[in-house]
Amino acid sequence: MSGDGKYHVHYFAGRGLGEIARIALSEAGVEFEDHRFESLPADLKATTKFGQVPLLVTPAGDRINQSTAILRFIGATHGLSGKTALENAEIDQVIEGVNDIRAKYRALPADAANEERIKFFSTVLPQWLGYFEAILKKTGSGFYVGSNVTIADLYVYVSFDSVINKTADAQPIDAFPLVKAHLEAIAARPRIAAWIAKRPVSQW
Template structure:
């Protein structure tokens, strides 16, 4: 049985997608959370001087959250049943990445003028959610998952990212009923994910 370690800071962020993959697969792993101070000590010796980093069997190491997520999804069976499903899963992952950019600007790097937040809540968020809702409806009438008949890494990344803005007061989830139901299905309906969310350490972000 391979041995896995995910190295990141004490937060959800870009390591959470790997952690949810491990939860879904029922796979043991080391959830290695480094302080910012310790990170500076080890940074130079890491694959791309960034976290998250996945280490397999103490020897094989690589970074980039989506590369890690796809590697694990493929191993554990959450990357689609064929290359067509895989292509659509990749599409959803990249679309979610596109949404992360303005979201991060709005949440973490907004300046005094609050333009990032205004843009996000004013038009960017709805533009993304409308498109995700449409894509979801095209598969099994939106009553399942983004791709195919089962949960995949695409649903996982969308849910993790949407957790960052799900409680914004200006957001009316009734405009996106299928997405709202997907979030419930994944985060509450999926036993492994629900258990992980309930027991995960309270991180810094």
């Protein structure tokens, strides 16, 4: 494949699943073209593996779908993966844990007064935040794996940011100081803070 030497992220005009690639490329310190659209163009859709975005086009012109495959590729290419097979398994453990809680969140009705939704924020989310708090307590480094930032930290940040910071629901985050401090620390990393400051403002 031949590319134009640049990364291209193709996704809707929102953060959603596209923000994972944008945050990871920002932390990696590499430039990327941020292609956004209100509806997925048919010609672009036809070039994807599953009719979906995000789509990452690499500097060499390879095309990668699936947000976590994109994340792992950026991690492996730009030093944001684990240093050992065990660390990579620990990263995957965190990513899949996030996916479990994401799936529960995505299944909820939008109405903040819905009983199931209230139960999620009062019971289910605190239980899961407790699991994440325990991982951070164990590493003691402020990161989910080892003593450096990895794609696990970025995935937690992007995913929790949309569940925890951007909704009108009663939030349990204050009871989990390590998780809260981690989210704040990732948002404050210079390259991520610079991306957040310049990215287009969107509802989701």
